[in-house]
Amino acid sequence: MRYISSQGGNKIRIVALSTSLANAKDLGEWIGASSHSLFNFPPGVRLVPLEIHIQGVDISSFEARMQAMTKPTYTAIVQHAKNKKPAIVFFPTRTHAHLTDVDLMAYSHIDNPQSPDFLLGKLEELEDFVKELREETLKETLRHGIGYFHEGLCSLDKEIVTHLFEAGRIQVCVMSSSLCWGTPLTAHLVVVMGTQYYDGRENTHSDYAISDLLQIMGRASRPLLDNVGKYVIFCHAPRKDYYKKFLYEAFPVESHLQHFLHDNFNAEVVDGVIENKQDAVDYLTWTLIKCIEIEDEMDLSAFNLHMISSYYYISYTTIERFSSLLSSKTKMKGLLEILTSASEYDMIPIKLGEEDIVRRLINHQRFSFEDPHCIDPHVKANSLLQAHFSRQSITTNFEMDQREVLLSATRPLQAMVDVISSNEWLNLALLAMEASHMVTQGMWERDSMLLQLPHFTKELAKNCQEKNIEPFCNRFPNIDLTYEVVGSEDVTPGKEVTMQVMLERDMERRTEVGVVNALRFPRPKKKGGGWLWGTPR
Numbered sequence: 001m002r003y004i005s006s007q008g009g010n011k012i013r014i015v016a017l018s019t020s021l022a023n024a025k026d027l028g029e030w031i032g033a034s035s036h037s038l039f040n041f042p043p044g045v046r047l048v049p050l051e052i053h054i055q056g057v058d059i060s061s062f063e064a065r066m067q068a069m070t071k072p073t074y075t076a077i078v079q080h081a082k083n084k085k086p087a088i089v090f091f092p093t094r095t096h097a098h099l100t101d102v103d104l105m106a107y108s109h110i111d112n113p114q115s116p117d118f119l120l121g122k123l124e125e126l127e128d129f130v131k132e133l134r135e136e137t138l139k140e141t142l143r144h145g146i147g148y149f150h151e152g153l154c155s156l157d158k159e160i161v162t163h164l165f166e167a168g169r170i171q172v173c174v175m176s177s178s179l180c181w182g183t184p185l186t187a188h189l190v191v192v193m194g195t196q197y198y199d200g201r202e203n204t205h206s207d208y209a210i211s212d213l214l215q216i217m218g219r220a221s222r223p224l225l226d227n228v229g230k231y232v233i234f235c236h237a238p239r240k241d242y243y244k245k246f247l248y249e250a251f252p253v254e255s256h257l258q259h260f261l262h263d264n265f266n267a268e269v270v271d272g273v274i275e276n277k278q279d280a281v282d283y284l285t286w287t288l289i290k291c292i293e294i295e296d297e298m299d300l301s302a303f304n305l306h307m308i309s310s311y312y313y314i315s316y317t318t319i320e321r322f323s324s325l326l327s328s329k330t331k332m333k334g335l336l337e338i339l340t341s342a343s344e345y346d347m348i349p350i351k352l353g354e355e356d357i358v359r360r361l362i363n364h365q366r367f368s369f370e371d372p373h374c375i376d377p378h379v380k381a382n383s384l385l386q387a388h389f390s391r392q393s394i395t396t397n398f399e400m401d402q403r404e405v406l407l408s409a410t411r412p413l414q415a416m417v418d419v420i421s422s423n424e425w426l427n428l429a430l431l432a433m434e435a436s437h438m439v440t441q442g443m444w445e446r447d448s449m450l451l452q453l454p455h456f457t458k459e460l461a462k463n464c465q466e467k468n469i470e471p472f473c474n475r476f477p478n479i480d481l482t483y484e485v486v487g488s489e490d491v492t493p494g495k496e497v498t499m500q501v502m503l504e505r506d507m508e509r510r511t512e513v514g515v516v517n518a519l520r521f522p523r524p525k526k527k528g529g530g531w532l533w534g535t536p537r
Contacts, residue, residue: 056237118145152396200350348377442520
C-alpha cells in the first residue's frame with residue numbers, strides 16, 4: 001500500500017490493531033507509523049484481568065488423553081465458575097462434543113441427583129425451546145443446563161443454544177474450536193479441552209495455532225460483569241512450557257508474503273503497478289519474476305492466463321492447471337475433476353474417520369474413481385459437488401464443507417470459461433457454462449429443466465412433461481437479443497472488431513431483475529449472464 005501511495009503521490013493512513021507484539025517497533029516502521037503514534041501494551045493489560053491456568057496431561061494417545069481431560073474439565077467448571085457464572089468449553093471435534101456433554105451431565109447428576117447443577121432456569125420454561133430442537137442428544141443435555149455447538153448443528157439449534165446461554169438459562173456451552181472466530185458468546189470461564197486437532201492432509205494430530213488460542217482467550221472477557229476472567233488450558237504435558245511462553249509473553253509478527261508472492265506479484269503486473277524490473281525490485285526489494293513475460297530485457301507484461309487469474313482472484317497454480325489439463329476433447333467427468341483439482345480446495349478439512357464416508361459417497365456418484373485417495377481434499381470436494389448435482393442427502397457434518405465447495409466453485413468456473421474461450425473450444429466452453437448452471441441449481445445437465453422451479457422433484461417433473469406445462473415455462477426470463485458489427489462488415493479470423501449488442505427483457509410489470517431462483521445454492525445469487533460467440537467447428 002505504501003509503495004502504491006508513493007507512486008501515485010496520494011498519502012494514506014494505516015490504522016493497525018493486533019495483540020501484544022515483541023517487534024512492535026519494526027512493524028510500526030513498516031507501516032509508516034511514528035514513535036508518537038505507536039502503542040504497545042504487555043499481554044497482561046486487559047479490560048478484564050485474566051487468570052490463566054495451564055494443566056498438562058501426560059498421556060501420549062490422543063483419544064485416551066481427551067477422555068482423561070473430561071473429569072478435570074468438570075472440576076474446573078465447579079471451582080472457577082462459582083455462583084452459577086457462565087462457562088464455555090472448547091473441544092476439537094464433533095464427536096468430542098457429544099462425549100463431553102454426556103460426561104459433564106453424568107458428573108453433575110452424581111453430585112446432585114435432585115436437580116441439575118448447570119440448569120439456571122426452571123425446566124418447565126425450557127421445554128418450549130427444547131421441543132423445537134432437531135438433535136436428540138442436545139435436547140437431553142439442555143435439560144441439564146449444558147448446550148453444545150459444532151459445524152454440523154443446524155442453524156435453528158444454534159440459535160436456540162445461543163439464546164438460552166445469553167439469557168442465562170444454561171450455565172455451560174461446549175463448542176468446537178473452529179467456531180471461536182465467529183461466535184458472539186463470552187463467559188466468565190473458558191476451558192480449552194485439548195490443544196490438538198486431526199489434520200487430514202498430514203494424517204496426524206496438529207497443534208492449534210497460537211492465534212486461535214488467543215482468540216479463544218478473548219471469549220473470557222465480560223466488561224462491567226466480571227472483575228476477573230478465568231482461562232483454563234488442558235494440553236499434552238510436553239507442550240505445557242510452550243504455551244506458557246506464548247500466552248504470558250508477547251510474540252513477534254513475521255511476514256508470510258513468500259507463500260503468496262506469485263499471486264501478489266502477478267496481480268500488480270496486470271494492474272500496471274509493476275511495469276519493469278526496477279519496479280519489481282522497488283516493490284519487493286528482491287527480484288522473483290514468475291508468471292510474466294519479459295519484453296526488451298526490461299519491461300514486464302502479463303500473459304493472458306495470468307490476466308484471467310488476477311481478474312477472478314484465483315491462484316496462479318489453478319490457472320496453470322486449467323491451461324495444461326483442459327483440451328478440446330474434455331468431457332463432463334474430466335471437467336469436474338479439473339475443477340476440483342483447483343488450489344482453492346486445498347484447505348477443505350479432512351476430519352478423523354471421514355475416509356470411509358468419502359469413499360462410500362464417491363462410489364455412489366455418477367462419476368466415480370477406480371482407486372480414490374479419500375483423504376485428499378480434492379476428492380472430497382468432487383464427491384460433495386456431485387452429491388449436490390444429484391440432490392443427495394449428506395451427513396450434517398458434511399453440510400458446511402459442501403457449502404464451502406459450492407461457494408468456491410463460482411470464480412474458478414468463470415476463469416475456466418475464459419481459458420477455454422482463449423483456445424477457441426466452443427463446445428467445451430458451452431459445457432463449462434453448463435457446469436456453472438449445475439452448481440447454481442443443484443442438478444445435472446441431463447436433468448429436466450423443471451427442477452429449477454421451487455418444490456419440484458424428479459417425479460413431479462416427469463409427470464409435468466406428460467401434461468401441459470406452459471404456466472411453468474412462463475416463469476423463465478424472456479430475452480430478445482440483437483447485434484451488429486460496428487464500423488465494418490469485413491470480419492476475418494484474428495481481426496479485432498467492435499460489436500453492439502442490444503438485450504431486451506420482458507420484466508412482466510416488475511421494476512427489478514432480482515436474484516436467481518436457486519434454493520439449493522448456499523446464498524442469494526444475482527442474475528447475470530455471459531455471451532459466447534463462435535462457430536460449431
